[in-house]
Amino acid sequence: MRLKTKKDYQNLFIEMLNPLREKFSTSGAGIRLSGAGAGYSQKVIEIEAFARPLWGLVPFWAGGGRDKMFEDVYRKGITAGTNPENPEYWGDCKDCDQRFVEMAPMAFGLLLTPQMLWEPLGEAEKENFSSWLYQINNHELPKCNWYYFRILVNLALKAVGRPHSESRLRCDLDYMEECYLGDGWYVDGVSEQKDYYSAFAMQFYSLLYAVFAEKEDFTRSLRFKQRALEFSSDFIYWFDGYGRAIPYGRSLLYRFAQAAFWPATLFSGIQAFGPGVIKGVINRNIRYWLEQDIFVGDGTLSVGYAYPNLTMAERYNAPGSPYWCMKTFLLLALPDAHPYWEAEEEALPGLERLHRIPRADMLIQHRGKEVTAYVPAVYGKNMLGHFTEKYGKFAYSTSFSFSVAHSGDFLSETAPDSMLAFVPEGEERVFVRHRSISYQVEGERIVSQWSPLSGVTVVTEILPVEEGHLRIHRIRGERRCTVYDCGFAVSLQEEGLTVEMGKGLIEVKNPFHGCRLVSLEGEMEPFLIEAAPNTNLSYRNTRIPALVKIIEPGETLLKTNVETFWGM
Structure with a gap:
C-alpha cells in the first residue's frame, strides 16, 4: 500500500x-x-x-x-x-x-x-x-x-x-x-x-x-x-x-x-x-x-x-x-x-540489542525483525480483564503475541505461554505468576519473587541471551506439584508445523517462527500443550512447547534456555 x-x-x-x-x-x-x-x-x-x-x-x-x-x-x-x-x-x-x-x-x-x-x-x-x-x-x-x-x-x-x-x-x-x-x-x-x-x-x-x-x-x-x-x-x-x-x-x-x-x-x-x-x-x-x-x-x-x-x-x-x-x-x-x-520511508535507526527502561520496569531485546520485552509482573487491580496474562508473563514478543486463558483449569484452557505453571498433586487447577512480591530490573537481568499458590514461593531470574533468554527458577514449596516451564505459543495457521522432542528439549516451529526449550538444570522432560482455540492474540490456533517436572516439597532449581527464531 x-x-x-x-x-x-x-x-x-x-x-x-x-x-x-x-x-x-x-x-x-x-x-x-x-x-x-x-x-x-x-x-x-x-x-x-x-x-x-x-x-x-x-x-x-x-x-x-x-x-x-x-x-x-x-x-x-x-x-x-x-x-x-x-x-x-x-x-x-x-x-x-x-x-x-x-x-x-x-x-x-x-x-x-x-x-x-x-x-x-x-x-x-x-x-x-x-x-x-x-x-x-x-x-x-x-x-x-x-x-x-x-x-x-x-x-x-x-x-x-x-x-x-x-x-x-x-x-x-x-x-x-x-x-x-x-x-x-x-x-x-x-x-x-x-x-x-x-x-x-x-x-x-x-x-x-x-x-x-x-x-x-x-x-x-x-x-x-x-x-x-x-x-x-x-x-x-x-x-x-x-x-x-x-x-x-x-x-x-x-x-x-x-x-x-x-x-x-x-x-x-x-x-x-x-x-x-x-x-x-x-x-x-x-x-x-x-x-x-x-x-x-x-x-x-x-x-x-x-x-x-x-x-x-x-x-x-x-x-x-x-x-x-x-x-x-x-x-x-x-x-x-x-x-x-x-x-x-526509512528503516529503524541503529538501536542497542538490549535496552533497559527503568521507568517502565522493562528490558527490551531488539533483534531487528523481532522485539521481546521482559517484565516483572507489576500492575494495578485486575478489574478489567486478563491482567495476569497482559502484564504477568515473563516475556512479550512481537513475533508470537501472548495468550489469554479461557479458564484456570487444564493447561489447554489456561494456555500459559511464557509462564511457569504449577499443577498441585490431585488437582486440575493451573497456577501461574500473578504479581511479584518483590523485583529488581538491573543491568541485563530481571529478578522477581512471587508465589503461585499458598505454600510455594519462586524466585525467577530472566537473562536475555543472543538467541533468546535464560530462565532460572528457585522454587521452595510445601506441596508436590507438576511444574511446566512454557515457551512462546507457536501458530498452527501455516502448513508445515513440526515438533521435535528429545531428552530435556522440545522445539516447535512452522515456516515463519518457532520456539525451542532446553533444560539446563532440573532434568525436565518435553511436553506439548495444545492450547484452546482463540486464546492467542495473533493466531487462532497454537501449540505451546513446555518442559515438565514433578517436584517434591523442599527446594528445586530449574534452568531453561528459551530460543526463538523467525523468517525461516
Whole structure:
C-alpha cells in the first residue's frame, strides 16, 4: 500500500470510515454497530461509536479534507445529542461516566476545527453543546488519563468563549504532573503498570495541550514537549522492523493507536528522529494492521487484536471502541508543506540489542525483525480483564503475541505461554505468576519473587541471551506439584508445523517462527500443550512447547534456555 502523500493517507482514512456511513441513527447522534457489549448502556455504546471517528475526522478537516456527508451528519448529531428535548439526547452524566471519555474528541474538534463543529451552529445549539460538555466539571472522574478529557473540554470551552472551570483545569494539570515518573514516562493515575497509556494517552494528550495552550502556558507546554523527546528514545524500541509493536498490556484492540504518539510529536513541532524514520515506523505499523483480520463482514473494525476475539477484551470494549485507532490520523492535520509528506520511508535507526527502561520496569531485546520485552509482573487491580496474562508473563514478543486463558483449569484452557505453571498433586487447577512480591530490573537481568499458590514461593531470574533468554527458577514449596516451564505459543495457521522432542528439549516451529526449550538444570522432560482455540492474540490456533517436572516439597532449581527464531 502506498502511503506517502497526504492524499494517500486521506484516502485510507475515508476508506476505513466508509462502512460507518449507513450506521448513523435517525438524528445522527449515534452509530449503531453490532457486536460486543460493554459495562455501560447501549445508548452510551452508540455515543462512543459516534465520537471516536472524530479523532481522525478533525485532523482530516483541519488538513483540508472534505466530505460533505460526514460534515453534515456530525453537526446534525451534535445538535440532536446535546438537545434535552430531542429523543436522541445523550443524557445527563453521573460520576465516572463513560460519556466523559467521548467528550474528548468533541473538545478536540472545537479546538482544531471550530469552523466545522461550532461556528455553523445557532446560538441555542451552541448553548446546548457547551452546557452538555460542561457537565464534566460537576462530577468525579477516575484518577487517571481521564483528567485529560476534562482538561481538553475546559480548553475547548474557553477557546469558544463559553463558561469553563479554570480551577478544574489547574487542579487536573497538577494531578497529571503527579503521574510523571521521569525520563518521559507516566503512570496512568493510580494504576501501577507502565504500558501504551504512557504513549497514546498521557503523552498524546499532553502534546495536544502543548499546542493549544502554548501561548498562555508556555513553560508547561515546553516541559511536555521535552518529556516527549525523552520518551521517544525509549518508545522507538517497542517497534520491530516489520512494523509490529509489542503486544503488551491492556487496550490492545486500539491497534495502530500504538503508533499515535509519533504523529503527536510532529503535530506539536518536535521530533527525536528524522521524518523518514518516523514515517517508516508509522507506515509499517499501519500496513501490518491492515494485513490482519481486523474487520468484520460489514467493513467495520472488530473487537480483538489480529482477528475478532472477545476473549481478550476488557469490560470497556464495545463495538465502537477500536476507533480510538483514529488518533494516528492526527497526521492529516499537518500542513501540505510539512517535510513528512515528501519524506521517504526509512528503516529503524541503529538501536542497542538490549535496552533497559527503568521507568517502565522493562528490558527490551531488539533483534531487528523481532522485539521481546521482559517484565516483572507489576500492575494495578485486575478489574478489567486478563491482567495476569497482559502484564504477568515473563516475556512479550512481537513475533508470537501472548495468550489469554479461557479458564484456570487444564493447561489447554489456561494456555500459559511464557509462564511457569504449577499443577498441585490431585488437582486440575493451573497456577501461574500473578504479581511479584518483590523485583529488581538491573543491568541485563530481571529478578522477581512471587508465589503461585499458598505454600510455594519462586524466585525467577530472566537473562536475555543472543538467541533468546535464560530462565532460572528457585522454587521452595510445601506441596508436590507438576511444574511446566512454557515457551512462546507457536501458530498452527501455516502448513508445515513440526515438533521435535528429545531428552530435556522440545522445539516447535512452522515456516515463519518457532520456539525451542532446553533444560539446563532440573532434568525436565518435553511436553506439548495444545492450547484452546482463540486464546492467542495473533493466531487462532497454537501449540505451546513446555518442559515438565514433578517436584517434591523442599527446594528445586530449574534452568531453561528459551530460543526463538523467525523468517525461516
